[in-house]
Amino acid sequence: MRHWILFFHLLSVIVWMGGSIYVEALMAAAGRGGDETALMTVFRKVGATNRRLFNLAGVAAIVFGFWLVGISSHIGFEEPWIGAGILLAAIAVVVDLFYATPRVDRVERALNDPESGNDVVPGLMRQVTMASHVRTGLLFVAMVFMVFKF
Numbered sequence: 001m002r003h004w005i006l007f008f009h010l011l012s013v014i015v016w017m018g019g020s021i022y023v024e025a026l027m028a029a030a031g032r033g034g035d036e037t038a039l040m041t042v043f044r045k046v047g048a049t050n051r052r053l054f055n056l057a058g059v060a061a062i063v064f065g066f067w068l069v070g071i072s073s074h075i076g077f078e079e080p081w082i083g084a085g086i087l088l089a090a091i092a093v094v095v096d097l098f099y100a101t102p103r104v105d106r107v108e109r110a111l112n113d114p115e116s117g118n119d120v121v122p123g124l125m126r127q128v129t130m131a132s133h134v135r136t137g138l139l140f141v142a143m144v145f146m147v148f149k150f
């Protein structure tokens with residue numbers, strides 16, 4: 001049973017962190033060409049996928065993580081690496097849900113509404129890209145804590 005919970009914890013982490021790194025690469029490649037329309041198309045596709053995939057994978061990683069601690073006799077919440085994992089994963093989910101996702105929605109609304117000006121869009125896109133860097137960084141540090149168990 002423990003192996004299955006660890007399996008789903010790692011599967012969620014792989015989707016969350018792997019997806020996050022892939023998004024970074026996609027956005028960097030789209031931005032490099034200097035083609036604003038291509039960048040916007042990638043941003044909108046990535047934004048829609050992020051909402052479904054990352055928020056779900058993030059919550060699943062945390063739930064399976066708590067479950068693992070709950071059934072382990074040798075691992076407790078007092079371990080610093082568990083505390084660090086919870087803190088970093090929670091910040092990453094909060095940044096995604098309450099910072100990045102609302103901005104992705106605002107970009108969609110601005111682009112779908114011909115009345116509103118599109119001049120807010122580049123600023124919002126920069127903020128979402130920054131949030132993406134933060135998420136990738138937090139997940140990387142969490143991974144180091146989990147593997148080395150500091």
Ligand code: HEM
Pocket residue numbers: 006009010013017061062064065066067068069072075082085086087088089138139142143146147
């Ligand atoms: C972004 C967040 C996280 C990442 C990247 C991550 C990554 C990992 C990795 C790679 C492992 C395998 C390590 C090993 O077996 O040596 C692992 C195991 C584990 N994780 Fe996480 N994790 C995260 C969040 C959490 C959270 C929030 C909790 C607890 C609430 C948690 C609890 C555990 C436990 C108990 C194990 C099993 C360790 C063992 O059996 O030795 N993880 N995690």
